[in-house]
Amino acid sequence: MQTSFRQYRSEAASHSHDDFHQIIIADLGMLELEVEGRGGCVSGRRLAFVPAGDTHAYRALGMNRFLVLDVDIDLAAQTGLERFWYQAGASPYLEVGAGYAGHLTGLLQGLEQKRVISRIRRFSPDGQGRLQSENLSLRHVAGIAVCENTFADDAFVCKTLGEVLCHSAAMQTDKADAGSMIPMRLQRLLAWIELRLSEPIGVTEMAKITAQSESALFAAFQKHLGTTPMRWLGEQRLQRAYAMLNDPKNTMPLGDIAREVGFTDQSAFSRAFSRRFGHAPIALRRRT
Numbered sequence: 001m002q003t004s005f006r007q008y009r010s011e012a013a014s015h016s017h018d019d020f021h022q023i024i025i026a027d028l029g030m031l032e033l034e035v036e037g038r039g040g041c042v043s044g045r046r047l048a049f050v051p052a053g054d055t056h057a058y059r060a061l062g063m064n065r066f067l068v069l070d071v072d073i074d075l076a077a078q079t080g081l082e083r084f085w086y087q088a089g090a091s092p093y094l095e096v097g098a099g100y101a102g103h104l105t106g107l108l109q110g111l112e113q114k115r116v117i118s119r120i121r122r123f124s125p126d127g128q129g130r131l132q133s134e135n136l137s138l139r140h141v142a143g144i145a146v147c148e149n150t151f152a153d154d155a156f157v158c159k160t161l162g163e164v165l166c167h168s169a170a171m172q173t174d175k176a177d178a179g180s181m182i183p184m185r186l187q188r189l190l191a192w193i194e195l196r197l198s199e200p201i202g203v204t205e206m207a208k209i210t211a212q213s214e215s216a217l218f219a220a221f222q223k224h225l226g227t228t229p230m231r232w233l234g235e236q237r238l239q240r241a242y243a244m245l246n247d248p249k250n251t252m253p254l255g256d257i258a259r260e261v262g263f264t265d266q267s268a269f270s271r272a273f274s275r276r277f278g279h280a281p282i283a284l285r286r287r288t
Contacts, residue, residue: 002070008060015055020070021082022050028239029064030182030190033057035092041182042066044226045096054092061187062194063239096226182224185210197237197261203229237261238276241269245284254281 030043035056042048076082207214221229241261244250258269273281
């Protein structure tokens with residue numbers, strides 16, 4: 001099984017793959033998808049399963065990042081992942097039950113940590129891909145070992161996904177698929193927000209932009225993005241900051257980056273960043 005974090009362009013593209021199923025999970029943004037003529041989107045708690053051989057078209061709007069798992073057909077059958085999916089309704093799209101959203105979050109974070117560890121090894125001081133344990137605390141070394149051993153196990157990843165699919169309460173039907181598309185006015189709001197992350201934005205202003213009540217706005221975000229308006233906004237701000245700090249060409253001071261993504265206080269920005277990504281923003285900059 002191959003796993004990767006990918007970013008998609010706004011220009012539509014299409015293809016198919018015969019040797020593996022593909023599972024797409026949103027980490028940031030929205031991916032518009034059409035699988036054998038069945039339209040939908042991947043965003044928030046809504047993920048997609050693209051069966052091997054199915055032609056699918058796709059495009060993304062704005063900043064985006066998705067975890068993509070290419071699951072070998074035999075592995076999907078052996079681990080029961082394929083069976084779990086069809087038990088969940090056999091639709092290309094599935095809204096993960098709120099009680100199991102944490103499973104997806106843990107999977108995203110674990111695979112991201114594995115990617116970072118691989119990067120550290122690639123640029124390790126000894127030049128041979130080994131971590132210098134004397135430069136790391138015992139807690140970090142133990143954490144690295146657990147992460148590598150756990151997320152290197154394809155069966156574990158498939159089992160985690162299988163539990164999400166098996167227990168997710170939101171079974172999809174053709175009718176639900178049609179209703180799963182993010183409404184155009186909500187799409188316009190998301191695009192409007194992404195252009196103004198440095199500005200103070202509140203729920204009242206968002207509701208005015210979409211010409212609906214605040215309660216209707218909350219309901220729309222929960223239904224289509226699996227979160228609240230302000231949590232979604234906070235996530236976009238932190239993801240934008242992560243991208244800026246991860247860019248070796250970006251030399252802006254931390255305080256300027258904090259203001260660029262809507263934080264008036266650098267300390268508040270650092271605390272929020274550390275809670276989200278598990279390390280301080282300065283630590284990410286030192287790695288780039």
